Amino acid sequence: MGSCQHESELAGGVSQRIDTIINHAEQHCKTHGVRLTDKRKQLLSVLIGSEKALSAYELIDLCKAEFGKAIPAMSVYRMLQFLEDERLVHKLNLANKYVACAHISCDHAHSVSQFLICGECSKVDEISVPKQVFAELEKNVEEAGFHLITPQLEINCICNDCKKGNKH
Amino acid sequence: MGSCQHESELAGGVSQRIDTIINHAEQHCKTHGVRLTDKRKQLLSVLIGSEKALSAYELIDLCKAEFGKAIPAMSVYRMLQFLEDERLVHKLNLANKYVACAHISCDHAHSVSQFLICGECSKVDEISVPKQVFAELEKNVEEAGFHLITPQLEINCICNDCKKGNKH
DNA sequence: CATGCAAATGTTACAATGTATCATTTATTA
């Protein structure tokens, strides 16, 4: 770790931090020959700016609040699919919510991720699963006659703040 | 392992196997001072008899087919909640589906479960997570400032049959 | 620049999943 965006809150404030990540995302898309359109960029920036995982309809509300115009649900789901395919966003199936990848600006490879999802406030942390832990899990999966599809662990948690009874 | 219901297909056929498990479930409920009503028993037996995880509405359809009368969705969700609380049934959040616990008839304690869910055919296997693997995961969760709620891992897989292209 | 194509987005109508609320039935207990 060390260069992950969620750990570096340097001078410049939140909006500049978002811009930096968006720049990385644009570079990523250029490299992959796909287009990060304005709408897709709006969605992504809202997700990057959010501490919590957001549902598709929460995203719609936030986009409307921030950019003035409501994006139809159908379009939002399509854009989320695009961002997921590009690995800029992760869908959390446990919660039916979406988060920006925590490693958009990192240069290190994207290893197997484990998502810790607070059931109270939807705060999410994306951490890496140690290689040998994951290898052990995978071995058991194969022995049971299954094969992994999306190597991604999601776990229902409660965060420290919510455990202490803090309101948000 | 060794005495788990899903590994022992002795003489007597499927329906007797289901009866045996239901008997264990009734004993469990008696011990815990709760009631395994007829409706709850119907739901549970349909789940036990199913190879696949079932959605609430699939359960409604199967109950109607088998017992003649449709159970309202509201009631089904309440009964599923009851069965979940009694640990007779597990909800798979990844798939929004339900499975009977694979260990209702086992005498050994119910350890941390990992559910392998085939995305094609919804076949599910409930296997145990090795203690030390789970301990490692939990350590990382705590270090990230979260606490586990429901120690249950769910992973999107594809089963051998579906991988080979078999239809069901 | 005009034109034509493909990608992206919008619109409408719906399907699927889940719940809040209040009414009714069933079981337990006094």
Add this chain to the structure above:
DNA sequence: TAATAAATGATACATTGTAACATTTGCATG
């Protein structure tokens, strides 16, 4: 048996997600 609590039913609705078709936008080519 009457009172009480637990379980189930009925209705209406909220949330999440998608299919099908229309429209707009970006881009290449003549």
